Amino acid sequence: MSGFDYVSAAKRVLATEVQALQHLERYFDAQFEAVCDAILHHQGKVIVMGMGKSGHIGKKIAATLASTGTSAFFVHPGEAAHGDLGMIEARDLVIAISNSGESYEIISLFPVFKRLGVTTVSMTGKPESSMARLSDFHLQITVPKEACPLGLAPTSSSTATLVMGDALAIALLEARGFGEEDFALSHPGGALGRKLLLKLSDIMHTGNALPVVGPQTLVRDALLEISDKGLGMTTIVDHNMTLLGIFTDGDLRRILDKRVDIHDTTIGEVMTLNPTTAAPNMLAAEGLNLMQSKNINGLVLLDDSKVVGALNMHDLLKAGVM
Template sequence: MPDSFDYGQIGRRVIDIEAEALKGLSQYINGSFSEACQLISRCQGKVIVMGMGKSGHIGCKIAATLASTGTPAFFVHPGEASHGDLGMLDKRDIVLAISNSGEAGEILTLLPVIKRQGIALISMTGKPESTMARLAQVHLQITVNQEACPLNLAPTSSTTATLAMGDALAIALMEARGFTADDFALSHPGGALGRKLLLRIADVMHSGERLPVIHQDASIKDALLEVSRQGLGMTAIVDDNQMLSGIFTDGDLRRLLDKRIDIHQTRIGEVMSANPATISSQVLAAEGLKLMEERKINGLLVVDDQRLVGALNMHDLLRAGVM
């Protein structure tokens, strides 16, 4: 193979062909698409996705996307289904069968059993005259003009179109159900996404003995000791009723150094920053991050019902994986 071979040109050609296939796919978002969505939305069971070869790989992704956006679904391999896995299906389920040709033998073998059980069938094929298209209760067409493969053989444009049609189904159902970010978080508890959507300020804040707090009549020296002891770079200042009066931070200390103030005699209440930024313990930790970024501050005091209950800083959010 010559060193001058233009890989980039071929890559761009593939992208252009597949983009054109997706553009043409919109014509198949029609009455059949709406019927399929309505059928799935009324389903009392699960969506069972099936496909062989590359269609099977795409089917796994479609099943995963449906499940994570509020439509219970999983993938069943047609070959395994013929040897016992068909027992996973229930008459309340819907089968979404995928095959570009619409003639996948392993799926066609299962259709009499699926029909006998009264399970609804949605097929997704590139051939509206195919066996799978004719036997389905609803057919979703995914025809493409050409594969990106120069031999027009390897599934490329067709699998891209199939994946996009699956995404269209999942998102249409998601929006119809009013699926929220909180609902999404419940199915994504792991990783950074789950932490951003589920963690609340109460989960990451310092409270109780770990909360830096000192009375407003204490000296600056005492406040500095509290800041150092708790290691948050700040301390809350409270009055006799334990109500929040203000905050004293590392930044406040730096500003004091130029004023030659007696840290042993001066009350912290005289030099604290009044009206500090606060947040409720029940809001999402991601909202705390947003507030700190907007205010360009590194810490927040947590207040519920006008009472100080906690404190946190950027490092807490970093450790929790919110950032």
């Protein structure tokens, strides 16, 4: 151990950055509202730009906007000057980030923005800076001081920039009425996407994998169907695949307790009538809630009273719904 008080240094950083964020509140003003309105009613994309640390923050802001309903992506100013400006169209809106507001790489692009008629928003700590004066809108991110004791490394200012970007994204999210299902559409690979987009039809067993027997099937033969299909149950249907009842592992235990002869008894005599069922287009998350509320392990899926599929808790687990 060096003897240096790392914890005290960390706490100073935290205190400085908290102060910076408290200072930021004053900049959620009429200009902030105007920028939100401009983005909300814009027909094109939002292009975020920034150099150095501002660029890193800009990438995160663009990603947050994109995942919350605002079509956005990041373009590096250096790359923009060498061909990537072709990505930008007149109907787009540019958010240019620079704490000093004097980033040459971005300022050199403004003549092109003006020629194209692109709406520009600068996000700087200097309202009198070149970028602020050249832009259609300006979002101020001035902080009392950096957490870096040298006042050189972007620390408090980059944190304030990030929060300003988050504030924009979430304000727009709420203005759009962007909900969980919208979020899931842009996150189909995530847990929320699976819960909100996956339907029972996506995971149900069908065709030859579906356990099905007729009412005259002997219990012993029905048990072979249950074992073969591996769902812990079988459906009992008529010749039109209309559901008559189900028989589960639990039902087997109950009839054995009653000393029912499985070799002479038909499944129609011991099946469970009026079981819990669901429609194939039900969301998997809703199916899970239904099964948990009914304390059942399997679910039969019907389309116009006809059996079209079945599943159990293990299927929901494998699908990542649980």
